[in-house]
Structures are given as C-alpha cells and as structure tokens.
Amino acid sequence: MALDILAARPWPALLDLPWRLPLEEWPEDILAALPRGISRHVVRFVRVEGRVVAVKEIKDDIARREYNMLRNLRRLDQPAVEPIGVIAGRLTRDGEPLDGCLLTRHLQFSLPYRAMLSQTLRPDTAQRLIDALAVLLVRLHLTGFFWGDVSLSNTLFKRSAGEFAAYLVDAETGELHNTLSDGQREHDLEIALVNIAGELMDLQAGGLLNDEVDAVAVAERIMDRYRVLWQELTAVERFDADERWRVDERIRVLNSLGFDVGELDITTDFDGTTIQIQPKVVDAGHHSRRLLRLTGLDVEDNQARRLLNDLDSYRAANDRQNDDEELVAHDWLMQIYEPITRSAPPEMRRKMEPAELFHEVLEHRWYMSEKAHRDFSIEDAMRDxxxxxxxxxxxxxxxVGVDTDAIPVRAHR
Structure with missing residues (x-):
C-alpha cells in the first residue's frame, strides 16, 4: 500500500500504525485511555513513541484542508491543537478505499466539556466554560477566522488558575479572512447559541447537569460575554486632552482581560481639545509572555498572572524593587516555585500541571490565613x-472511566 503522507516533520513511527484497518477497529493495545468529545467522525487517541496523537478519520481533501487551517492558526499564535499530518490513500487488505486521517498532537491536561462536567465540580462550571469559549471566539474573530461550527464539542478546555482556557480542536468548517464583517461574527454567535443550548440539554438528559439549569439561558451567556469583550477591545473612546491618563487606564483594562495592546490609533481634533483612542492590534497572552521572558515558564495567561503576582510579592518582601527584574525572577524560580512544585508526592504530582498546582497552593494559603487571621508560609500551605x-x-x-460516548446524544446539529 502506497500511503500519501503529509506531515510537518518526518515521523517514521507513524508508518507502524495499522492504516489498513478502519479506525474503529484499531486494537486496544495501541490506544490511549483518554476521554473523547462528541464528533461526527471516528476519533481515537494513539500512543506513538511515548506521545499521544489524536487520529480523526475524515475524507482526504477535508483532512488536508483542516490540517492547513490549523497550521495557519498556529502561525497566528491562536489557541488551537497542533496538527501533525495527514494520512491519505488508505486501502483495506482487500483493496477497498478508506477515508484519510488527520493527526493532531493531544493537548496535555486538556479535557472535553463532557468529561469536565462529569466530575464533581462547582455549579457554575458550565458558565465558566462558556466564558472561556467566548474569549476564544473573540481571539479568533480578531484574527479574521470564521469558525462556522462554534460549540463546546469542538473545543478543549484546560484549567487556568481557577478558570478555564479554551482551545479550538475542530477547524473543519473554518475560513480565514483579512477581517470579519459584523454579519459573519453574529452568524458565528447564533451557531454557538444553538449548539451550546443543545449540548447542555444533552448533558441534562444524561444526568450530568442539574435539571433546574436553564440550558438556553446559560447558552445565551456567550452572546453577552462575547459582546462585552469585543466592545472593550475594539470600541473608539473620546475624552478631553487633559485626561490623557485614560489612555493608560484603557491599556490596563485590556491587560486585566488578558490582552496586550500592540498598537493604538490615537487622533486629536484640530484644536487639540479631545483625543480619540482605539486599540488597533490586540492579542492575548500579555502575562504569559512576560512570565516566559522572565522565567522560561510557558503557562496559561491566568496562571501567569497569578505567578507574576507572587513574584512581585517576593520582590517586595525581599526589598529588591531596585534589582534587575530577570535576576529576581531567577531567584524566585529557584527558591520558591520549583521547590514547591517538586515537593508534592510523585504519585500525586501528575494530577495537574505544576503552574496550576502552584496556583492552588497560593489559594490554599490565602484561605488558611483568612481562617486563622495570621500569615502562613508557602511551605506550610503546601504541606497542608x-x-x-x-x-x-x-x-x-x-x-479514566468516564465513557462520554455512553451518554445519550440528542440530534441538535
């Protein structure tokens, strides 16, 4: 069999996989026991040389198109899964044609929404997932990406300092433009509303979501959250010339939302009495980029914000405000962050990313201090x-043990 392999980089071990078999017949001994979201196509997780690869069976031409779309999104620094390659030209041992396969790298520590909601989580988890999806959609729209099938099912979620970060996992229907019209953005929002409401109703039918939850009302949250964030990022603001401090205030608000301002369009009236400001180039990741520059830690932006706060507290507590920022960050990393994250028992350390563990310990220390009305060291908080x-x-x-495929699915798409 002569396979047609399109890959970002050579990976000979891929040739050892049983491409002559339909994906649903692949042997259990090569599969990874990870939860799968709902998909129109057969999807399996496979272990290849110690790495986990998601394999989706799909028509050859659609697989190539989605592969290229995901690569473009990654080049634009958008939160999307990493494409590995496309396997086309598959035939069974009897010579019958098989669909191609799109290969993506499994996003470590990420989960589909059905697995998230199958665990014992806080009642507002569904709303927080939708908030994360709204942020993702704004980011994609700012880039000019029209999704065409916005849903919780087409998204993966990672915990990020008590919140969630969302990643696009399915770009099959996506289109990349220079800019999107208001009509295109609203169309994506309408698709999101219908899909999310249906998905939440499916969860209720499967007993994973309280029947008292208004699925439509929760789904409508994405419309509100999206519009608030879009307005904050793109609105034109006018103010008097003697209120120039509001330029800095606007940037601070955007930063607090996790966005960095790369360029501002500032214009003044002819007589100089008023100033008009509009962010022109915005991107998420302000905090994560700063932390990466200072420490080499590559984490989610909410996690980075929390770690940077602790770094700033360390700097103040040690009276090192005048020291070089990179040197202080190195000492914090060696003396605080790494000793704490490595002190968890090995069998428990794999439960979450080190940055999320550190955030959890900081939260725990705050609760301990509030309850006892005194300060605790981070070492004491870690032990407790x-x-x-x-x-x-x-x-x-x-x-493991969450069979999301077994939950009844209502036809809503």
Missing part, C-alpha cells in the same frame, strides 16, 4: 494542601 486537598483532586492528565 498535600495532606488535605490534593488527594481528592481529579487527575487531569487522564480521566
């Missing part, structure tokens, strides 16, 4: 967290 909280935390590296 390991003893009382960490054992009961879900394992985000692999949720």
């Amino acid at each position: 967290y390991v003893a009382t909280v960490l054992p009961g935390k879900p394992d985000d590296s692999a949720v």
Whole structure:
C-alpha cells in the first residue's frame, strides 16, 4: 500500500500504525485511555513513541484542508491543537478505499466539556466554560477566522488558575479572512447559541447537569460575554486632552482581560481639545509572555498572572524593587516555585500541571490565613494542601472511566 503522507516533520513511527484497518477497529493495545468529545467522525487517541496523537478519520481533501487551517492558526499564535499530518490513500487488505486521517498532537491536561462536567465540580462550571469559549471566539474573530461550527464539542478546555482556557480542536468548517464583517461574527454567535443550548440539554438528559439549569439561558451567556469583550477591545473612546491618563487606564483594562495592546490609533481634533483612542492590534497572552521572558515558564495567561503576582510579592518582601527584574525572577524560580512544585508526592504530582498546582497552593494559603487571621508560609500551605486537598483532586492528565460516548446524544446539529 502506497500511503500519501503529509506531515510537518518526518515521523517514521507513524508508518507502524495499522492504516489498513478502519479506525474503529484499531486494537486496544495501541490506544490511549483518554476521554473523547462528541464528533461526527471516528476519533481515537494513539500512543506513538511515548506521545499521544489524536487520529480523526475524515475524507482526504477535508483532512488536508483542516490540517492547513490549523497550521495557519498556529502561525497566528491562536489557541488551537497542533496538527501533525495527514494520512491519505488508505486501502483495506482487500483493496477497498478508506477515508484519510488527520493527526493532531493531544493537548496535555486538556479535557472535553463532557468529561469536565462529569466530575464533581462547582455549579457554575458550565458558565465558566462558556466564558472561556467566548474569549476564544473573540481571539479568533480578531484574527479574521470564521469558525462556522462554534460549540463546546469542538473545543478543549484546560484549567487556568481557577478558570478555564479554551482551545479550538475542530477547524473543519473554518475560513480565514483579512477581517470579519459584523454579519459573519453574529452568524458565528447564533451557531454557538444553538449548539451550546443543545449540548447542555444533552448533558441534562444524561444526568450530568442539574435539571433546574436553564440550558438556553446559560447558552445565551456567550452572546453577552462575547459582546462585552469585543466592545472593550475594539470600541473608539473620546475624552478631553487633559485626561490623557485614560489612555493608560484603557491599556490596563485590556491587560486585566488578558490582552496586550500592540498598537493604538490615537487622533486629536484640530484644536487639540479631545483625543480619540482605539486599540488597533490586540492579542492575548500579555502575562504569559512576560512570565516566559522572565522565567522560561510557558503557562496559561491566568496562571501567569497569578505567578507574576507572587513574584512581585517576593520582590517586595525581599526589598529588591531596585534589582534587575530577570535576576529576581531567577531567584524566585529557584527558591520558591520549583521547590514547591517538586515537593508534592510523585504519585500525586501528575494530577495537574505544576503552574496550576502552584496556583492552588497560593489559594490554599490565602484561605488558611483568612481562617486563622495570621500569615502562613508557602511551605506550610503546601504541606497542608498535600495532606488535605490534593488527594481528592481529579487527575487531569487522564480521566479514566468516564465513557462520554455512553451518554445519550440528542440530534441538535
């Protein structure tokens, strides 16, 4: 069999996979026990040389198009899964044609929404997932990407300092433009509303979401959250010339939302009495980029914000405000961050990313201090967290035993 392989980089081990078999017949011994979201196509997770690869069976031409779209989104620094390659020209041992396969790298510590909601989580988890999806949609629209099939099912979620970060996992219907019209953006929002409401109703039918939850009302949250964020990022603001401090205030608001301002369009009236300001180039990741520059830690933006706050507290507590920022960050990394994240028992360390573990310990220290009305060291907080909280935390590296395919699915798409 002469396979047609399109790949970002050579990976000979891919040739060892059973491409002559339909994906649903692949043997269990090569599959990874990870939860799968709902998909129109057969999807399996496969272990290849210690890495986990998601394999989706799909028509050859559609697989190539989605592969190229995902590569473009990655080049634009958008939150999307990493494409590995496309396998086309598949035939069974009897010579019958098989669909091609799109290969993407599994996003470590990420979960589909059905697995997220199958665990014992706070009642507002569904709303927080939708908030994360709204942020993702704004980012994609700012780039000129029309999704065409916005849904929780086409998204993966990672915990990020008590919130969630969303990643696009299915770009099959996507289109990349220079800019999007208001009509295109509203169309994506309408698709999101219908899909999310249906998905939440499916969860209720499967007993994973309280029947008292208004699925339509929760789904409508994406419309509100999206519009608030879009307005904050793109609105033109006018103010008097003696209020120039509002330029800095606008940037601070955008930064607090996790966006960095790359360029501002500032114009004044002929007589100089008023100033008009509009962010022109915006991108998410302001905090994560700063943390990466200072420490080499590549984490989610909410996590980075929390870690940077602790770094700033360390700097102040040690009276090092006048020291070089990179040197202080190196000392914080060596003396605080790494000793804490490595002190968890090995069997528990795999439950979450180190940055999320560190955030959890900071939260735990705050609760301890509030309850006792005194300060605790981060080492004390870590010991108490390991003893009382960490054992009961879900394992985000692999949720085993959650068969999301077994939950009834209502036809809504």
